[in-house]
């Protein structure tokens with residue numbers, strides 16, 4: 612019954628957005644599972660599906676929750692209970708409740724395989740750095756698609772729909788996390804839509820790739836860019852390109868995003884979730900300097916946290932708080948702060964809008980120095 616319901620809804624949406632065509636998917640990743648972002652009606656929707664016997668038919672993971680897995684980001688009773696109900700509903704539908712915005716850490720999404728993912732940064736990451744194919748499916752559609760086993764065959768599930776439409780020259784680099792995020796934001800704001808073909812982008816590390824994908828998809832509707840020499844099959848994309856626009860991003864564009872530093876009361880890394888290298892880098896810098904004057908918060912995936920749990924406990928003495936399964940975007944815990952310093956342009960976009968808290972963008976080392984200023 613519920614599988615039938617999900618299939619019918621997905622087919623109806625496909626009638627509206629893809630001429631009725633659908634595409635089978637290998638995996639799904641659902642967003643909209645934090646009580647903070649979906650509220651009571653969102654929980655009721657998930658409970659309705661679960662109680663009607665719905666079960667996912669492909670491997671399905673979930674985005675971060677309102678509270679982290681250790682309960683460090685304390686929230687009120689109503690939110691905590693709401694999150695538990697979400698967890699139960701997801702579990703009973705067979706979702707792997709991973710509470711991570713970086714499922715690509717362990718789902719290796721091979722090139723040219725189809726996926727129904729909803730977290731925009733993760734969609735942009737697998738499209739751009741793996742040439743795995745996913746559209747940015749809205750959270751409920753990704754879940755219904757996971758139950759049905761297919762989603763509407765929108766443009767990004769076709770080679771034609773992935774044809775580059777603008778050539779972009781990057782005249783700055785190598786790109787560290789903040790700069791990669793700014794490039795994504797500038798590009799997103801200038802282009803808005805279409806498929807960029809990027810020349811000259813040198814990413815300093817994994818974190819910078821995550822930040823680029825996250826900001827491109829935050830500051831625009833774009834969740835795919837072809838990066839010369841990096842995106843698998845980039846030569847084929849160049850051959851089929853139909854360039855109608857040309858953009859250049861240089862050091863002046865990057866500096867225009869850097870405000871005069873306002874003194875923060877907290878330093879935040881990990882939007883999208885910090886990879887192990889970033890976590891270890893922060894810890895080694897902090898160990899050299901001693902306890903930080905201002906607290907440092909790092910959100911990471913449950914997978915990474917599981918490996919460094921003991922280290923995370925020890926680092927509390929240094930005023931470093933590592934947590935997983937939630938983040939300062941989807942938790943109202945952020946409202947405890949007035950000004951957050953971060954190297955994430957995605958966090959810089961959402962934190963003021965969702966929590967009314969100001970943000971200071973800074974390079975990773977600059978952010979760290981603010982913790983001791």
Ligand SMILES: C/C(=C\C(=O)O)CCOP(=O)(O)O
Pocket residue numbers: 641642643644645648649674675729730731732750940941961
């Ligand atoms: C803006 C967010 C995700 C995205 O860019 O897709 C964070 C909120 O995520 P939800 O999982 O929808 O709460």
